[in-house]
Amino acid sequence: MRALADKCGWAEMQALREEIESLKVERYSFAFHRRLAEEGLIGLTWPEPWGKGARVDQQFLMAEELECQGFPGYGLTTNQRGGGMIMRSGNDAQREEHMPRIVAGEYTYCQGLSEPNAGSDLLALKTKAVRARDAGGDHYIVNGSKIWTSSAHVSKFISLLVRTDPESSRQRGLSVLLVDPGWPGVTITPVWVMGGWRVNQVFYDNVRVPVENLVGEENKGWNVITGNLDEERAMSFGGTETRLLCARLIHRLSGMADRLSDADLEKLGHFVMELEADRLLYLRVGMQAARHEDTSGTGPMSKVYGSELAQQFIEWACDLVGHETLFTEGDDVLAADLEQQLRVATVLTVIGGTSEVQRNIVSNRHLGLPRSN
Amino acid sequence: MLDERWSEDVEEIGDAIAKMLAVESAPDKVRKAEEDYGGIDPELVTRLDAFGLGELAGEPELFARVAFELGKALASVAFVETMPVLALTGKAGVSLGFSGPVPAANVLVAVRDGGEVRIERLNGPARRSAAGDSLVFHQTTGEGETIGDAGLADRLQRFADLVDAARLVGAGQALLAYGVDYAGQREQFGKIIGTYQGVAHRLARVAGDLDAAELLVRKAAFTASPANGGDGAPPPHFAIMVRAKAIQAARFAATNVHQVFGGNGFAMEYDVQLYSRRIRSWAMRGRRAGPDLAELGRMVLDPARRDSLTMLWHYEKGMPLPRWAREADAAGGPAAS
Numbered sequence: 001m002r003a004l005a006d007k008c009g010w011a012e013m014q015a016l017r018e019e020i021e022s023l024k025v026e027r028y029s030f031a032f033h034r035r036l037a038e039e040g041l042i043g044l045t046w047p048e049p050w051g052k053g054a055r056v057d058q059q060f061l062m063a064e065e066l067e068c069q070g071f072p073g074y075g076l077t078t079n080q081r082g083g084g085m086i087m088r089s090g091n092d093a094q095r096e097e098h099m100p101r102i103v104a105g106e107y108t109y110c111q112g113l114s115e116p117n118a119g120s121d122l123l124a125l126k127t128k129a130v131r132a133r134d135a136g137g138d139h140y141i142v143n144g145s146k147i148w149t150s151s152a153h154v155s156k157f158i159s160l161l162v163r164t165d166p167e168s169s170r171q172r173g174l175s176v177l178l179v180d181p182g183w184p185g186v187t188i189t190p191v192w193v194m195g196g197w198r199v200n201q202v203f204y205d206n207v208r209v210p211v212e213n214l215v216g217e218e219n220k221g222w223n224v225i226t227g228n229l230d231e232e233r234a235m236s237f238g239g240t241e242t243r244l245l246c247a248r249l250i251h252r253l254s255g256m257a258d259r260l261s262d263a264d265l266e267k268l269g270h271f272v273m274e275l276e277a278d279r280l281l282y283l284r285v286g287m288q289a290a291r292h293e294d295t296s297g298t299g300p301m302s303k304v305y306g307s308e309l310a311q312q313f314i315e316w317a318c319d320l321v322g323h324e325t326l327f328t329e330g331d332d333v334l335a336a337d338l339e340q341q342l343r344v345a346t347v348l349t350v351i352g353g354t355s356e357v358q359r360n361i362v363s364n365r366h367l368g369l370p371r372s373n
Numbered sequence: 374m375l376d377e378r379w380s381e382d383v384e385e386i387g388d389a390i391a392k393m394l395a396v397e398s399a400p401d402k403v404r405k406a407e408e409d410y411g412g413i414d415p416e417l418v419t420r421l422d423a424f425g426l427g428e429l430a431g432e433p434e435l436f437a438r439v440a441f442e443l444g445k446a447l448a449s450v451a452f453v454e455t456m457p458v459l460a461l462t463g464k465a466g467v468s469l470g471f472s473g474p475v476p477a478a479n480v481l482v483a484v485r486d487g488g489e490v491r492i493e494r495l496n497g498p499a500r501r502s503a504a505g506d507s508l509v510f511h512q513t514t515g516e517g518e519t520i521g522d523a524g525l526a527d528r529l530q531r532f533a534d535l536v537d538a539a540r541l542v543g544a545g546q547a548l549l550a551y552g553v554d555y556a557g558q559r560e561q562f563g564k565i566i567g568t569y570q571g572v573a574h575r576l577a578r579v580a581g582d583l584d585a586a587e588l589l590v591r592k593a594a595f596t597a598s599p600a601n602g603g604d605g606a607p608p609p610h611f612a613i614m615v616r617a618k619a620i621q622a623a624r625f626a627a628t629n630v631h632q633v634f635g636g637n638g639f640a641m642e643y644d645v646q647l648y649s650r651r652i653r654s655w656a657m658r659g660r661r662a663g664p665d666l667a668e669l670g671r672m673v674l675d676p677a678r679r680d681s682l683t684m685l686w687h688y689e690k691g692m693p694l695p696r697w698a699r700e701a702d703a704a705g706g707p708a709a710s
Contacts, residue, residue, distance in 0.1 A: 010700035061687075068687055069695045247692050248702055250673050257674040262667050265674075269666030272673055272685070273614040277585035279686055280592060284377045284584075301581045333701040356570065363573035367553045367580055370568045 001065040004039070010333075013070065020072055024190075024198045025151045026344075027072040030105075036076055037105030043083055050087075050099040060286035067240035075108070078151060082109025082159055085176070089216035089224040094178075112146040112160035112179070112202060113225070119148075120357050122161075123170045123222075127204060129162040129177060131211070131218075140164070140177060140214075142185075142207040148351075152181055152200040153188050160204075165219050174221035178213040179204075195344040237303050238310025238348045239278040245341060246271055248334050249317055264320055271313050278306045297366030300358035307348035308355065314338065314345045377588055379438055387438040393424065394446035400644045406449035412506030413478045414449035421450060427465045429456075433535060433597035433605065436460050437590055440536040444543030447651055451476035451506070453540045457532040458483050458492075461605055462520055467492055469533050471526070473658045474508035482511050485526045493517035504654035531606035533659070535593050538619035541655055542586045545623035548648040549579050552630035566633070575629045579622075586622035589615045596684050610682055613669045617662040623652045 008016075019029045036042055043051040044059040067073045083102040086094050101107040118124040127144025142162055152158055158179045165173025181188060185207035190198040216224040250268075257265060281302040288295045317338055318325040324335035325342065349355045363369040379387060397420050406414035421427075429439065440453045451468070454476050458467040468475040470482035477499035483492050493514050499507040553576055556567035566572045593607040593615035607615060627649035631638040638645040672678045673692065680691040694702070 005695045005697075008695070008697050010697045013697035013701070064687055070698060243686050244695075244698070247694060248698055250679070250692060251694055251699075252702060253674055254676050254679075255674065257671045260670070260674075262664075265667035265670035266663050267666075267670070268673065269613070269669030270617075272610075272669055273589075273618055273666065274585075276592075276614055276686055277589055277618055280377065280588035281581070281585055284588060287377050298584075301577070301584065304577075305581050305585065356574070359574040359577040360570065362577040362580060363567070367573075367576055369553060369557055369573050369576070370565050 001041075001062055001069060001071075004035075005069040005071070008069075008071075016072060021196075023154055025074065025154055026195055026197050027074040028151060028154065029072040029075065030154075032072050033075040033079070033108075034105045037103065040103075042076065042103045042105060043080060043099075046083070046087055046099070046103075050083075050103050056290035057286050060283075060290070064236065064240055064282075067236065068244050070241075070244050074151070078110060078155075079108050081111070082107075082157065085159060085215060085224060085227060088227055089176070093212070094215065107157065108151075108155045109157050109159055110149055110151045110155040112149050112152070112158045114148045115145060116147050116201075120354050125161060125163060125174075127160070127162050128166060129164050129175065129209065130166075131164070136208065138211045140209045140211065142177065142179070142204045142209055145201060145203045147191065147199075147201045149188075149200045149202045152202050153190070153198070155181060157181075158202065159215070159225075160209075161221055161225055164221075168219070171222040173219050174225075175218050176215040176221040176224045177209045178215060179207065179209055183207055183209075194346055196340065236282050237307040237352060238345060239275065239282055239306035241341065242306075242310045242313050243275050243279070245317065245334075245338060246275060246313065248337075249321070252321075252334055260320075267316055271309075271316070274309050275313075278302075278309050281305050294365075297362055297364075300353070300361040301366060303352060304349070304355045304358040304362070307345075310341075310348050311345045314341045318342050377591060379591065380432075380434060383432070383435050383438045386435065387442055390424065390439060390442045391445070393420065394442060394448060398446035398448045400447075400647060403447045403449055403647055407505035410449070411477075411501070412449055412504070413451060413476075417448060418450055421448075421452065426452060427459075429459060430463070432594070432600075433460065433532065433603070433607070434591070434594040436532075436536055437539040437594040440539035441543035441587075441590065444540030444545075444655075445547040447544060447547070447647055449506075451478040453536050455479060456536045457529040457606075458520075460532055461525065461528055464492070464520070468495075469529055470511045471530055471533075472660055474502075474510050477507035477509045483520070483529065484511065484513050484517075485523075486513065486515070488523045489519050490521045490526045490529065491517045491519050502654055504651045508658075528604060528606040531609065531612035532597070534612040534616040535590070535597060535607050537655065537659060538586070538593070538615040539590045541619040541623040541652060542583060542590055544648055544652050544655070545579075545583045545619075545626040546587065548626050548630050548645070548652070549576065549583055551644060551648070552576060552579075552626075552633045556633050572633055575633060579626045579629050582618075582622035582625050586615075586618045589618050592684075602683065608683055610669055610672060610685060613665045616659075617666055620656045620662050624656055627652045 016029050016032055019031055044054040045051055045056055047053050086098045098107055113122060115125050129140035129142045132141050158181055160177045160179045162175055163173055164175040185205045187203040189201045191201055192198050285295050285299050285302050321335055321338060324332050325339045330336055364371055397417050406412060436456050443453055454468040455466055457469045459465050466479055467481040467483050468479040471485050475482050480495050481492050482495050483490055495509055495511055496514050497509040497512045499509050502508050556572050559566045593611040595601055596611045597603040597607045631645055634645050637643050683690055
């Protein structure tokens with residue numbers, strides 16, 4: 001990854017950034033994703049013939065390096081999550097179709113989970129799928145809507161969590177379907193967010209989904225999707241990009257310690273220390289996953305730590321750099337990146353489960369306290 | 374550091390000490406040592422001697438783990454203060470007295486005098502601390518055995534930062550466990566208080582900070598090891614970080630676990646005060662963490678010092694930027710306002 005970074009000058013990074021801007025997806029570049037595929041870096045931990053059978057910690061370090069070098073890592077994360085789900089829960093035919101195309105960088109995935117009235121309370125979801133058989137074959141008819149479906153407009157498949165047992169509630173009676181966003185009845189509407197990109201609300205109006213696209217068992221979809229949620233919580237939320245911004249800020253201020261107040265020097269030392277601590281929490285999750293240990297408590301702990309730290313850092317960094325971070329246009333790339341991160345970091349404590357949800361999980365799974373009210 | 378756990382050998386010794394301390398340093402014995410013996414438990418001192426602590430030798434990680442267990446058990450001994458001199462010179466029973474007061478229980482103290490380190494006989498009046506032990510502000514006599522130079526002094530201080538941090542984190546983790554246990558049993562308004570987010574989230578925050586601090590202890594010990602390029606003590610940036618984080622996390626634990634206990638936590642009958650008085654006292658015995666962090670800030674802003682940093686974040690050495698960032702940021706912009 002460092003060799004890749006050494007080949008990437010500012011002109012090349014600008015081209016990647018222009019593509020990200022045109023796609024309107026956070027840190028997503030098809031060009032870079034294809035490059036990763038060419039280098040054989042997608043699905044490193046998957047068994048042969050699809051992956052390389054690498055250890056989870058090796059993949060973890062690769063992903064960390066990717067983000068710390070400032071490359072767009074979202075495509076790798078979200079598509080490996082889709083592939084991981086099919087690896088774990090899909091049938092042979094699904095694995096045969098999807099896995100080679102994922103590692104080739106051709107098949108891409110997003111997640112259809114949250115709904116307008118089922119956000120943090122994901123299990124309150126209402127989107128339903130009814131099984132039907134007619135001249136067109138055995139299929140599900142899907143109705144409902146999902147929100148915050150990041151990258152739906154550029155993905156080949158949506159991993160859609162639906163209720164297939166109308167009599168069920170909460171985690172029972174759910175199923176996961178692979179839906180092509182281009183199918184009749186699927187309408188994708190942009191939801192513009194502060195980071196400068198779009199997420200989506202996706203409406204499903206009598207969408208016919210072949211039963212072959214069911215992942216795992218019908219009504220057992222929660223087991224399928226929780227693997228994804230655990231992976232999501234094991235991601236770095238803010239720490240890696242904050243380390244890069246902090247390093248760039250340090251280089252910018254190099255040799256200028258005398259121009260900083262003692263309070264700012266102390267704060268800088270504080271963030272250097274906290275970013276080390278955040279990395280160790282994040283590293284622990286990766287190592288535990290590599291040893292097949294339970295990360296359901298440590299993952300959320302790392303997530304909440306990194307995301308809140310990212311917010312604290314960026315408020316201070318923008319304040320320190322000063323007026324140039326007021327603007328969304330200008331020639332100072334670092335100031336512009338800090339300004340953007342000030343907007344982006346706002347959502348880090350929300351996506352992937354709010355800090356409140358994460359702390360519920362930490363207190364329950366890590367500390368062993370009874371479930372919170 | 375890829376394996377975030379204690380190594381197997383250290384884990385084995387740590388577990389053995391923990392088992393012994395669970396009995397020999399139970400809260401009733403900590404109370405008795407404070408009430409009857411000035412905060413030093415003579416039986417526990419004998420037990421630890423028999424365990425071989427006075428001859429402890431090995432990797433910095435081992436010392437860190439022992440300090441962690443002694444902190445966790447609030448052990449009424451003045452051993453952690455002697456660890457730096459023991460680990461780096463093999464001399465037992467010598468407190469490190471470079472800054473702040475030292476335990477009255479140890480008759481020897483290592484002082485820094487110009488470019489040398491000297492062991493002197495402890496000199497000065499003992500005063501009872503709020504943590505229940507007795508401390509002395511050593512007044513140098515100028516007489517004693519010279520054991521090393523400024524280089525040794527620097528390593529001793531950095532080693533002290535590591536074991537001080539480990540003791541604080543151990544005490545913090547034990548206090549958190551005590552608070553979680555209480556929150557899982559105590560009922561108010563008809564419910565277990567640990568089911569209220571206002572209580573549970575406090576404890577979850579404490580857990581995050583303490584786990585981060587504990588992982589930093591292990592990494593600082595890792596960086597200290599000669600096997601990993603260290604000089605027997607953590608490098609300066611890790612010495613600063615491990616101590617500052619431990620102080621913050623342990624104090625945060627003390628404040629929040631007191632809050633979870635409500636009025637009961639203020640009562641001497643409960644053990645919260647046993648932990649919080651010691652945590653707050655240990656955190657204040659050396660340098661203040663704020664100026665240390667400012668020094669860390671200066672360290673990373675000085676190109677030569679920054680380039681010599683090892684194992685910080687994901688970097689092996691220094692803090693190199695990706696090529697694109699070097700080129701993009703080269704144009705520069707306004708300096709700090």
